[in-house]
Amino acid sequence: MASKQNVPPANGNDPRRTMSGRFNSRDDLDHSMELTAESAADFGYTVHIPPTPDNQPMSEPNTPRDAYGNPVWSKDEEPTAEEPTTPSKAKKRRPLTRKVPIARTIIYSYRGLAFLRLVVLGFFLTWRVKNPNRDAMWLWGMSVVCELWFAFSWILDQLPKLCPVNRLTDLEVLKDKFEMPSPENPRGRPDLPGMDVFVSTADPEKEPPLTTSNTILSILASEYPVEKLSCYLSDDGGALLTFEALAEAASFARVWVPFCRKHTIEPRNPESYFQIRGDPTKGKMRPDFVKDRRRVKREYDEMKIRINGLPDSIRRRSDAYNAHEEIRAKRLQIESGADPSIPLNVPKATWMSDGTHWPGTWSIPGKEHSRGDHAGIIQVMLAPPTNDPIMGSNDLEENLIDTTDIDVRLPMLVYVSREKRPGYDHNKKAGAMNALVRTSAVMSNGPFILNLDCDHYIFNSLAMREAMCFMMDRGGDRICYVQFPQRFEGVDPNDRYANKNTVFFDVNMRALDGLQGPVYVGTGCCFRRVALYGFEPPRGGKKKQQKKAARLAEMATDESEFESRGLLPKQYGQSRIFVESIPVAEMAGRPLEGPGIPLGRPAGALTGPRDPLDAETVAEAINVISCYYEDKTEWGGRVGWIYGSVTEDVVTGFRMHNRGWKSIYCVTKRDAFRGTAPINLTDRLHQVLRWATGSVEIFFSRNNALFANSHMKLLQRVAYLNVGVYPFTSVFLLVYCFLPALSLFSGQFIVQNLNVTFLVYLLIISISLCLLAILEVKWSGITLEEWWRNEQFWVIGGTSAHLAAVLQGFLKVLAGVDISFTLTAKAGADEEQDEFAELYEVKWTALMIPPITIMLVNLVAIAVGVSRTIYATFPEWSKLLGGVFFSLWVLLHMYPFAKGLMGKRGRTPTIVFVWSGMLAIVISLLWVTISPPSDSTNVPQGGFRP
Numbered sequence: 001m002a003s004k005q006n007v008p009p010a011n012g013n014d015p016r017r018t019m020s021g022r023f024n025s026r027d028d029l030d031h032s033m034e035l036t037a038e039s040a041a042d043f044g045y046t047v048h049i050p051p052t053p054d055n056q057p058m059s060e061p062n063t064p065r066d067a068y069g070n071p072v073w074s075k076d077e078e079p080t081a082e083e084p085t086t087p088s089k090a091k092k093r094r095p096l097t098r099k100v101p102i103a104r105t106i107i108y109s110y111r112g113l114a115f116l117r118l119v120v121l122g123f124f125l126t127w128r129v130k131n132p133n134r135d136a137m138w139l140w141g142m143s144v145v146c147e148l149w150f151a152f153s154w155i156l157d158q159l160p161k162l163c164p165v166n167r168l169t170d171l172e173v174l175k176d177k178f179e180m181p182s183p184e185n186p187r188g189r190p191d192l193p194g195m196d197v198f199v200s201t202a203d204p205e206k207e208p209p210l211t212t213s214n215t216i217l218s219i220l221a222s223e224y225p226v227e228k229l230s231c232y233l234s235d236d237g238g239a240l241l242t243f244e245a246l247a248e249a250a251s252f253a254r255v256w257v258p259f260c261r262k263h264t265i266e267p268r269n270p271e272s273y274f275q276i277r278g279d280p281t282k283g284k285m286r287p288d289f290v291k292d293r294r295r296v297k298r299e300y301d302e303m304k305i306r307i308n309g310l311p312d313s314i315r316r317r318s319d320a321y322n323a324h325e326e327i328r329a330k331r332l333q334i335e336s337g338a339d340p341s342i343p344l345n346v347p348k349a350t351w352m353s354d355g356t357h358w359p360g361t362w363s364i365p366g367k368e369h370s371r372g373d374h375a376g377i378i379q380v381m382l383a384p385p386t387n388d389p390i391m392g393s394n395d396l397e398e399n400l401i402d403t404t405d406i407d408v409r410l411p412m413l414v415y416v417s418r419e420k421r422p423g424y425d426h427n428k429k430a431g432a433m434n435a436l437v438r439t440s441a442v443m444s445n446g447p448f449i450l451n452l453d454c455d456h457y458i459f460n461s462l463a464m465r466e467a468m469c470f471m472m473d474r475g476g477d478r479i480c481y482v483q484f485p486q487r488f489e490g491v492d493p494n495d496r497y498a499n500k501n502t503v504f505f506d507v508n509m510r511a512l513d514g515l516q517g518p519v520y521v522g523t524g525c526c527f528r529r530v531a532l533y534g535f536e537p538p539r540g541g542k543k544k545q546q547k548k549a550a551r552l553a554e555m556a557t558d559e560s561e562f563e564s565r566g567l568l569p570k571q572y573g574q575s576r577i578f579v580e581s582i583p584v585a586e587m588a589g590r591p592l593e594g595p596g597i598p599l600g601r602p603a604g605a606l607t608g609p610r611d612p613l614d615a616e617t618v619a620e621a622i623n624v625i626s627c628y629y630e631d632k633t634e635w636g637g638r639v640g641w642i643y644g645s646v647t648e649d650v651v652t653g654f655r656m657h658n659r660g661w662k663s664i665y666c667v668t669k670r671d672a673f674r675g676t677a678p679i680n681l682t683d684r685l686h687q688v689l690r691w692a693t694g695s696v697e698i699f700f701s702r703n704n705a706l707f708a709n710s711h712m713k714l715l716q717r718v719a720y721l722n723v724g725v726y727p728f729t730s731v732f733l734l735v736y737c738f739l740p741a742l743s744l745f746s747g748q749f750i751v752q753n754l755n756v757t758f759l760v761y762l763l764i765i766s767i768s769l770c771l772l773a774i775l776e777v778k779w780s781g782i783t784l785e786e787w788w789r790n791e792q793f794w795v796i797g798g799t800s801a802h803l804a805a806v807l808q809g810f811l812k813v814l815a816g817v818d819i820s821f822t823l824t825a826k827a828g829a830d831e832e833q834d835e836f837a838e839l840y841e842v843k844w845t846a847l848m849i850p851p852i853t854i855m856l857v858n859l860v861a862i863a864v865g866v867s868r869t870i871y872a873t874f875p876e877w878s879k880l881l882g883g884v885f886f887s888l889w890v891l892l893h894m895y896p897f898a899k900g901l902m903g904k905r906g907r908t909p910t911i912v913f914v915w916s917g918m919l920a921i922v923i924s925l926l927w928v929t930i931s932p933p934s935d936s937t938n939v940p941q942g943g944f945r946p
């Protein structure tokens with residue numbers, strides 16, 4: 001099997017190798033005679049895989065440095081080890097988290113207003129149905145149907161927003177409970193559960209390896225006990241580029257992480273850190289800060305150049321090796337006396353710096369070396385750290401900066417590229433995550449899993465601790481995940497396409513938190529591992545289910561049962577080591593036992609060293625990422641990330657909620673994570689298209705909230721139903737956006753006459769919507785502008801991407817056409833020249849056709865209306881005004897879209913508006929001259945009739 005690993009003994013002679021497995025694929029050629037490591041270095045590049053910290057000098061075991069203050073919430077002084085136990089005990093009983101109520105006046109008026117609007121909407125729609133427009137039944141019919149649907153979709157959106165929640169954590173208490181000396185933990189070793197961080201990347205072209213490396217560095221430098229933290233990078237591209245960039249990051253981490261710890265800097269993503277404007281020395285106490293910073297920056301810049309030069313150096317290196325191979329083959333051919341004119345078939349391989357074939361994807365894809373066809377690869381880039389801190393030294397020969405009294409250990413770091421073969425469905429990101437779930441269970445088995453996209457880095461180094469506060473609090477064992485908001489950088493200041501999505505992240509998600517939990521949104525989410533294994537939460541579930549869970553744990557350790565019943569392999573696959581890890585993770589993830597926590601774990605239970613990473617373990621880690629591992633198991637069905645939708649995230653969260661788990665939304669003062677968003681219109685539309693398509697998939701699947709069970713609250717179900725239903729609004733929206741034009745063309749309107757009743761209704765409905773928005777702004781902290789951008793994008797996305805999603809969804813359901821996961825392109829980490837160059841890029845896509853049509857038709861309609869008025873052929877003034885206002889309402893929503901189409905010349909949309917308006921006037925003048933009104937009873941100048 002190509003994915004088998006050769007595992008050299010720990011700390012072999014090769015200094016570049018860690019105690020990890022090195023892959024060894026079957027197409028490795030014997031070239032070591034010809035090309036030595038030195039000649040590889042001649043090509044100007046060698047991968048730096050840092051030596052393990054294991055054999056570094058051990059200093060006296062110290063208690064871990066109290067490196068973390070609490071930049072987020074309160075700032076108590078740090079308790080020392082000698083502190084009398086009584087206050088600490090009192091502290092330990094303090095809760096780790098609490099709810100912060102939202103001001104009553106705001107929330108009550110918000111609910112009252114929503115109710116009022118609901119009632120008015122009811123009356124209005126009744127009135128609309130009862131008062132048809134006899135002059136234009138078609139217009140009236142279409143508009144009423146659309147309005148009924150809009151009311152319905154408004155209700156779906158509004159109802160779950162009625163009980164928003166805010167929360168606070170207390171990191172001091174967490175520290176007291178888990179990191180301070182106590183009778184059970186005399187040395188005050190970290191007693192926090194392990195955390196496995198998953199980062200996913202899929203394409204080094206669209207997701208620059210420098211960005212990924214920075215994300216990794218922010219994780220490695222995070223404030224979480226080093227020996228409890230492991231970081232896994234899943235590379236679905238199987239790219240050597242990503243691999244070597246990760247090796248570079250691992251190497252630079254030896255400097256970066258101690259630097260972060262020494263000077264407690266934020267954020268710990270070097271690219272972002274060095275880009276901060278303002279005085280970096282602000283609040284820094286140590287005199288050597290400036291010197292250290294300069295050195296580290298230089299080191300970072302060098303790494304950056306190397307990473308950015310990787311595509312080139314890999315290509316040059318591979319060309320040289322390939323040329324060599326060809327010459328050698330030619331020589332063999334001649335020596336063996338074969339006809340030299342026969343063309344040789346030497347593959348154009350991609351080569352690693354040590355002169356072996358890269359087992360993953362080649363730049364020129366070859367057999368068994370393409371994106372969808374390559375071996376599984378695991379490389380431990382940083383070996384698991386020792387259990388005790390290792391202090392650095394002031395030996396500046398060896399270290400770049402003085403690291404005296406700084407723990408220089410690094411968390412484990414692993415590169416993973418799952419095996420891919422033709423004929424297997426790889427299930428996109430969900431499949432990648434499930435491979436990581438298994439590999440990490442075998443290698444580190446952290447009871448908690450933090451999931452990040454490659455472009456989402458840790459902005460607040462205490463973020464993991466925030467999540468842990470919820471998980472370790474009373475009742476925390478019923479929490480399946482803690483979701484953090486997604487925050488974005490590099491979005492244009494006006495956030496033209498509502499990329500920041502603040503209405504979703506600060507209004508909808510906060511509100512869902514009051515309804516047993518927010519949805520999972522794919523990144524910035526900390527999972528309880530066993531929740532991913534398809535278990536039910538303790539207590540919450542039915543008695544029978546609980547017994548079943550206990551039994552599963554029992555069977556995992558009972559050999560005969562495991563083999564004879566074959567039950568576990570059926571669920572989790574054939575790996576014994578994996579199955580045995582389940583109960584261990586379950587136990588380690590529980591909160592500490594204490595009053596009100598009957599099923600807790602004893603304090604101090606997690607202070608021991610972790611299991612060593614031996615050859616057998618690494619071999620098993622490879623085994624569980626083989627492409628056939630999931631065959632005939634419940635992976636992707638009941639277990640792990642759920643398959644079958646391009647928005648695997650929502651479905652995965654839904655399944656957990658449906659099993660009775662709760663989730664938590666954790667908004668921190670200093671953003672926990674930050675990522676990038678596609679600021680370019682086309683990319684944005686494609687992103688929205690993917691999400692909406694995923695929603696349609698959900699709607700047509702068994703994960704439709706209509707089939708939810710009684711574990712879920714009614715309003716929570718409504719929220720999930722809305723996730724599946726919202727794209728369908730686009731159909732009605734499309735029709736509705738054409739109605740004003742149709743009115744102006746026909747001289748009719750959606751009502752027979754614009755009487756006072758209609759106008760008053762319209763007024764109340766609009767005003768109440770605005771008031772609701774203002775109150776939302778009050779309780780959520782978003783701005784009105786953000787709210788308005790969201791409204792605009794609702795129309796833009798609705799008439800383009802959502803519409804296409806509905807079509808795609810129907811195609812999938814009716815014709816089984818598969819939906820692909822189009823990666824969202826990420827901006828390079830260092831595009832300083834023109835920050836928003838992307839914003840102005842215009843790439844045409846069919847998605848743009850409907851909104852463009854809508855805009856043009858409405859413009860023409862306004863012009864027609866106006867010119868007919870000039871000629872006094874328009875039937876009624878009021879209807880004309882109604883139509884024009886209606887049209888303008890549509891156009892106002894479309895404005896950012898029009899601007900986007902114009903590229904950099906910002907003023908052009910206005911010009912285009914004017915030009916097309918004039919053109920339209922000319923056309924309509926002609927039209928009016930050619931066809932005079934046939935029926936002139938309504939025409940004002942009809943007075944000439946006899």
Ligand SMILES: O=c1ccn([C@@H]2O[C@H](COP(=O)(O)OP(=O)(O)O[C@H]3O[C@H](CO)[C@@H](O)[C@H](O)[C@H]3O)[C@@H](O)[C@H]2O)c(=O)[nH]1
Binds near residue numbers: 201649694821
């Ligand atoms: O075959 C694949 C496809 C994607 N990914 C990764 O999935 C992540 C999300 O992809 P991206 O194109 O950045 O999607 P976004 O629209 O930005 O992502 C949001 O929406 C997705 C669901 O559609 C979620 O998976 C993401 O976590 C969420 O951030 C990235 O890290 C990718 O590397 C894989 O690992 N394998």
Ligand SMILES: [Mn+2]
Binds near residue numbers: 453455676824
């Ligand atoms: Mn993304």
